[in-house]
Amino acid sequence: MYSADDVRNMAKDENVKYLRMTFTDVLGALKNIEIPISSLDAALNNQIKIDGSSIEGFLPIEHSDMLLYPDPDSWEIYPWIDDDNKTAAMICDVHNQDGSEFPGDPRTVLKDELAKMNDKGIAQLNIGAEPEFFLFKADEDGNPTMDVNDDAFYFDVEPKDKGVACRRAIVNTLNQMNIHCEADHHEAAAGQHEVDFKYADALKTADDVQMFKLVVKEIASRYGLAATFMPKPITGINGSGEHFNMSLFDKDGNNDFYDKDGKEQLSDLALNYLGGVLKHAKAITAIANPTINSYKRLVPGYEAPTYIAWGTANRTPLVRVPSGRGIATRLELRSGDPSCNAYLAIAAALAAGLDGIDNKIAAPDPVDRNIYDMTADERKAAGITQLPGSLTEALDDLEADKVIVDGIGDYACKKFVAAKRHENEIYRTNVSPWEHSYYFDC
Structure with missing residues (x-):
């Protein structure tokens, strides 16, 4: 310190x-x-x-x-x-101006939610972030073109992965800034990359995500590239996500989510936290997926989760419990994307989890099937519902969820929703090239 x-x-x-x-x-x-x-x-x-x-x-x-x-x-x-x-x-x-906390400051919002957690006897929320981004070629003036910098695939190596030098420079720069990365690799889509953060205190992780975005764009420009955290920059291929791995620790450094005798070796506290996240998932979506473009990523067939459920090895549900146990026990919220405000997204997820703990909300049974292959009747029978399909729908869910509104604060919530409703109205009244191509000859 x-x-x-x-x-x-x-x-x-x-x-x-x-x-x-x-x-x-x-x-x-x-x-x-x-x-x-x-x-x-x-x-x-x-x-x-x-x-x-x-x-x-x-x-x-x-x-x-x-x-x-x-x-x-x-x-x-x-x-x-x-x-x-x-x-x-x-x-x-x-x-x-009088020195009091400003309730619209996202960092203060997260700090206040963490203080509520501390008041319940929980010492620390650890977050490991997994942000993805695209690298596009830039023109001679540094402006982005619509050409990605390679046609590589998941885990491909150089020379097919043409972004490896830029990505390595990004990681080296982050390490110099005390931002610790566990891994980096090419992602599933052409021109798409991921850097995984080592888990840390939630506030530091949110701070680091903000610095990460700055570093990625700065270093990319030095390689003649343009980086974007837009969730779905290209039609027909995977979009970029930002998974948050969450775990609660006690004052002695023990992982409160681990119980060797529990279901999937999860403690009751972890299962209640999970139950809260699933219960409030629709409202969280407005914060974790805050752009109109976000909902072009949250569609079946492109790896992003669209159904409210959880599993272990299964990567089709909203929340996954990765294989590590003991100190590595964690819940991976897989729906978020890198356009989100990390402070607010983490605060919203924490508020949901704490509600689950306070009210002992039971997590449903885990799902071990590919949810996308299930019929509508099978999903209904399993109690699996769907995430909001648009920003408007997600904002409606947010405003109706008192727990999440309280978690990010009434002031910040109203400002956020107002800005997003305005954004949606601009989009609604804008005439796009797609409309020209489909309707010009009517």
């Missing part, structure tokens, strides 16, 4: 010239304000201001001043900026 004095010493020892105070808006976009290192003391004393009226989901123009409270432990130097302009960053919580 770094202290404010540690940050001062590191800034001096490393001859840092600039500091980026980073934060996240309600939709998940990373933002920052850059200051000269001479203003470091002001930053560490929470004196750096921003205009909240310019940030999605923050404040109206008549009450717009806000303060950034940096987390010293998040201090990192950006490895890709040369020494003459050496730049460090700290991730910040956003506060109101």
Whole structure:
């Protein structure tokens, strides 16, 4: 853990010239304000201001001043900026002008939900993230083309995997920034890649996901490529997901999800947490799959889960319990995609799990069949329902679910839903090239 004095010493020892105070808006976009290192003391004393009226989901123009409270432990130097302009960053919580917590700050939302968990005697939520992304060729001006950079497949090697050098540079950069990766590989679709994070405290993982997106885009541009976290950038092939592996630990470092004598060696607490996640899955979907494009990925036939169920080796349900047990026991929520706000998505899943624990919600029996091969009657008999089929449907489910609304907070929820309803209205009234090709000759 770094202290404010540690940050001062590191800034001096490393001859840092600039500091980026980073934060996240309600939709998940990373933002920052850059200051000269001479203003470091002001930053560490929470004196750096921003205009909240310019940030999605923050404040109206008549009450717009806000303060950034940096987390010293998040201090990192950006490895890709040369020494003459050496730049460090700290991730910040956003506060109101009077110093009170701002309820629309996604990082604060997650911290508050984690505090509720601590109040129940649970010490830590660990998250291992598995974000996917596409690499497209860029033109001479650095703008993305619609050509992916290779035609490789799952786990292919170079030279077929033409993204390996870029992906390795991404991982090396992340490791320099104290973001620990367990594995990286080519994914199932042409031009698609995945980097798997080593599990860590939920807040650090959410912070790391934000930095990861920045690093991927920055490094890709240096290889003449353009990276995208769009869930479904190409018709007819797999889209990009972001799985979250979840586990609860006690204060002694024991995994609360493990019970060698339990069903699938899961504890009652794990099964109740799972029951809560499944019960609230439709509302979680609005947060974990927050774009119109997300629902073009959540369709049968492209590996993304569409049915609310769970299993072990089976990869067709919404939640999977991977093979590791003991300290590695975890629940893998497989529906999310990398367009989501990681802070809000993790908070929503945690809220659902805690509701399951509080109310002892029983998880149904696991499903060991390919759900896509089951008939509608068979799914109905097994109690298997479907995720929302559109952003509008998911937002309706979110607004109707008090547990998830409370989990991300009424303020953040209203701002999020309003922004997404507006986005959907723009899409609804926009005339697309597809419509021209189908209807122009009517």
